[in-house]
Amino acid sequence: MISPWRKLREKGILGMNQRNADFIMPYNKRSHYPLVDDKRATKKAALKANIPVPELYGTIEIEHQIKQFQQLLKNENEFVIKPANGSGGNGILVIAGKNPNGYYRKANDALISQDEIQYHLSNILSGMYSLGGATDSAIIEYRVKFDNAFQTISYRGVPDIRTIVFRGLPIMAMLRLPTRESDGRANLHQGAVGAGIDIHSGKTTLGVCHDSLIEHHPDTGARIQGLAIPHWQQILEMAAKCYDIAQLDYMGVDIVLDKELGPLMLELNARPGLNIQLCNDHGLLPRLHQVENLDSIPAKAQQRVAMSLDIF
Amino acid sequence: MKDLQIKVIAALLVIAATALVYHKNTELGLPLLPAEMNDVWTVEARISFQANGGPAKAEFYIPHKPPGFIKLNEDFISSNYGLATDYDKVNRKALWAVRRAYEKQVLYYRCEIAFDEASYQSRLQPIPSYPSRPVYGEPHGSAIGAVLEEVRAHSADTITFTRELLLKLNSPEPDENVAIINKAGIGKAEWVRQVINILAGARIPARIVYILQLQDRIKHGTLVPWLEVYDGKHWTAFNPVTASHGFTPNTLVWRVGDDPLVTIEGGQPAQVEFSIARHSRTKVSLAEQWAKQVDSKVMAFSLFTLPVHTQNVYRIILLVPLGALLIVVLRNIVGIQTFGTFMPILIALAFRETQLLWGVTMFSILVAIGLMLRLYLERLKLLLVPRLAAVLTIVILIIASISILSSQLGLDRGLSIALFPVVILAMTIERMSLIWEEHGPSEALNRGIGSLIAACLGYLVLSNETLAHLVFVFPELLLVVLAAILLLGRYTGYRLTELWRFRAVLFSNKNKTNNGDAP
Incomplete structure (x- = not known):
């Protein structure tokens, strides 16, 4: 043995x-x-x-921009929100479409309201998912098909x-x-x-x-x-x-x-x-x-x- | 190369530490084990006051031949003050004086005492005159009269009379006479004065005596009033609350009488705090004296030269590196996951006060309640920092509620929950709830239990008396701990949990040839 x-x-x-x-x-x-930890820098260098790389629709850096996150989407209804400095796949929100009643649809078919998306963005900015808890930015990018x-x-x-x-x-x-x-x-x-x-x-x-x-x-x-x-x-x-x-x-x-x-x-x-x-x-x-x-x-x-x- | 450096440094650290320990143990006779010793107490009174700026004088009562103890030595620490002591056959006083004193002044009186059966002497001085019967107001007068009458019927002499009276006054179910008399809180100086006043009604001389209960690691002790009565030959002490006779073994009689303990001229009223510590001083103090004779530099820089108050702090702080070493082992060799790197050690420190079983129970209850409320907070969609602040506030409220509840239930241990590090708990709850949401309850519980196990093991290390004694008497042993930590810092082997994680590899029967193995 x-x-x-x-x-x-x-x-x-x-x-x-x-x-x-x-x-x-x-x-x-x-x-x-x-460069590796910050997804924006990685994208740029790549x-x-x-x-x-998946197309970047926009980044949200300050709380004030959260309300206007839809303007970044250029009419895309499918997108992914990620913390720029996230780790271990935490804080990633995949939106698979928008329903006529104004709700968004997550990848698992659960509905999510605009408010909830904004709260998620705000959590990302406050550093909930970042390495070491430092304040962070959120990126919104192309959802891979x-x-x-x-x-x-x-x-x-x-x-x-x-x-x-x-x-x-x-x-x-x-x-x-x-x-x-x-x-x-x-x-x-x-x-x-x-x-x-x-x-x-x-x-x-x-x-x-x-x-x-x-x-x-x-x-x-x-x-x-x-x-x-x-x-x-x-x-x-x-x-x-x-x-x-x-x-x-x-x-x-x-x-x-x-x-x-x-x-x-x-x-x-x-x-x-x-x-x-x-x-x-x-x-x-x-x-x-x-x-x-x-x-x-x-x-x-x-x-x-x-x-x-x-x-x- | 790095490995060699670390090994050399570690070896040097271990050699230095061993040499110092050997020197202190064999040459100076410092004991390696805390056991086999007479109780030796260091008592320190700290008198602080605000000076007015001009000349200042302080008078402070100090113990004189306390019954049951011998005084090994005493110190007056008072930078530029002139010092005199005065003895009036009953009490001893320290008199400090200085020409100019500004702002905050701190004076120390420190003495070392050892328990000594032989110095129990009868207390004879002074011989009192019989007090005249006081005039009590009504309805007090008749109530006291009735009580005294009843007590007299049930007693034979002064001693039994006093005991009977105290029992009656302290009875949990007072009769109506006692109910009229009892006004002051039981056990306070007020109360003892009242008892003396009542005893005067029976023409029994009595006096108040202030004592200090000796308990290890007291930082902010105060004097407790006690009762002494004169039975015609000597003074006999009574516990004013339980009516038990004589002084208990760990009682230091500080002074007799009811004047203010400290009087300040040229300054604001003073604050007095007592620190008490128990030591392996018998051997250690011998060692110290010996070290002074041979002019040892080693002992001149030992922790024993610090004020007792600070010594008590170091007794705990010096144990923390051992806890850190434990965490290194648990995380890098065993592979246990915990919340926050050193959080289990802080929890273990709290467990020292609460005892293990209570500590674990209260910690679990606290985290469970906190977690439930935190998961509810999630719905309110709060921003990160306000949410953390809310969790912190909730934790403190829960702690306070548990304290109140356990006090109502008469569970004294429940009160020690106040010693839990609240900020760490709040962070733990926050992290646990994040993991709960992101990775599911099993992962969260996994880590929670990991943290708890680490805290329990930490408690076993931190509450070990031999270890505590060793690191305090031989702080250089921490160099050995440092060496161990450095060596573990380069441990690249598998963690125990990885054996489980890669069990599929261990149990696969396929003997795959590593075609690319480097020769």
Whole structure:
């Protein structure tokens, strides 16, 4: 009987302490965090580098602007409200349409009044969802119309693809599928399903929900394994390219697939979670060490992706 | 490289601390364990007053040969004042004087006393004359007369008479005569004076004596009035409330008589506060004397040189790093989630006063009620800061209500709820309700229970007497704690909860080959 500690080590599982002490702290410069933490700055930098992102309708920075939030929408009835400095998917409000009686409809079909939206905006501004509770801004952006490829395995909400990028090389990826429990959000700790993606083929492998392995989506019942992710090559390149704008050696890139616009970069994460290891049934450590031992990293994103495909 | 640095620093810290502890333990004889000691008390009176600007004089009664104690030493701390002491066969007085005194003046009297059976002497002085019978007004006169008559019938001598009288006056179901007499609050000086006045009706000499109840870690103590009667040979003490005979063991007789405790000339009336602390002073004070003889610099900078009041504060503060170390272990090695990093330690400090069971119960009740009200507040759509302020106010109201309720029910422990850190509680409730809404009740309860477990473990650490003694007598041990914290700061192993989190990996039978494993 080997100790569970040793077994995890042998499997190459990266733990929270080691992630913080050996990768985030030495590799990620603190001065590069603001660009990642502030979604507006991320968007701006991404557009400059020709990385497609969901269109920004507007930002709300002071309480006074809240009343006029509808003017920013340019007649769009579908939109997403996010805190600019939010974390962990908190404070995101997805509006899927407007009813003739003036109420808005949330992604889960619940109705929400204009007042309630304004209250939510005000909560965002007062810093309820921001890191450290500092005052924040709210952004209103395009609501992604998700690709039909995922229709069978997601329950209301937009699935996204999380890729861990280390020194500019995509090293592991997963598809995050909303469930009824996660209320349309794609965050694993809120109950979403994570499905590992084989970096080579771009096909889903295992599914994981709440730390345990599953084969079928808990709400739709569809099989998770073996689904080919459309535009896979492009997604990998986008993820690798994000390294150029963020300059963080260890980060997570979240990409969504839009029915019409293709892959869009949603956000970057300087402290990506560890569950990705479960659904890939593979620890991050061996891959991280391999990339650590590389002598030189190509400057071009395409070459880095090629390198990744070569190694893994 | 960093790891090596940390290891070197940690090693140096541990070596320095061990050397100091070894020196203090073997050379100076400071005890490593708090046990096996005679009670030694340090009592400190702090007299503060506003001076008028001219010459100032202060007269203050101080104990003289208190029965049952020996005085190890005493100190008068009074920067530029001239000092004299005066003894009039009954009481001792300290007389301080200064030519010019401005603004706030603080004088200290400090003495160390040890319990000593042999110094229980009969109290003989002064021999009083028999008091003349006072003229009582009506209807008092007849009531007192009737009471005295009845007490006399039930007693044999002065001692039994006094006890009988006190029992009667303190009876929870007073008869009509006693009801007429009883006006002053039971136990106050007023009350004792009245008893003396009634005893004079039976021509029994009696006097008021002020005592100090010795209890560890008292910061704002006051003197308590006591009763002494003269039975023709010596003075005998009575508890004016319970009528029990003699002084209880931890009673320090401060002075006799009813004059003001302190008189100030050239200033505003003074405030007097007593601090009391119990120490391992028998050995420690021996060690101190020894240290003075060998001129030890180590002891010259020890915490024992601080005023008792401050010492008591440090006894608690020095334990906090141990709590912090516990939190580091719980969070980084075990992986327990808590609300706020050090919130459990503050709660644990409150538990020290409330005791564990009461603390946990009251904390749970408080958070549960707070959470319910907070979830209702959510509907009112308040802005963040006003909402926090509202939660804070609600928390304080709940605490006050629980105190009142438990006082009505006679549950004294319930009163200690006032010691809970209210701001921290309000923040906890706020965060808990956010998590409740965002991640569901199970996550919120999970963290709430995590915090509670951390607080309970923190309580076990913070209330451990041996640890408290060790860090106070050997504060350099905190360097060892610091070393441990630094070392844990570079712990990159798995947290215990991660073993559970990655259990799917542990139990998967598939032996996947790590095709890319670096050699």
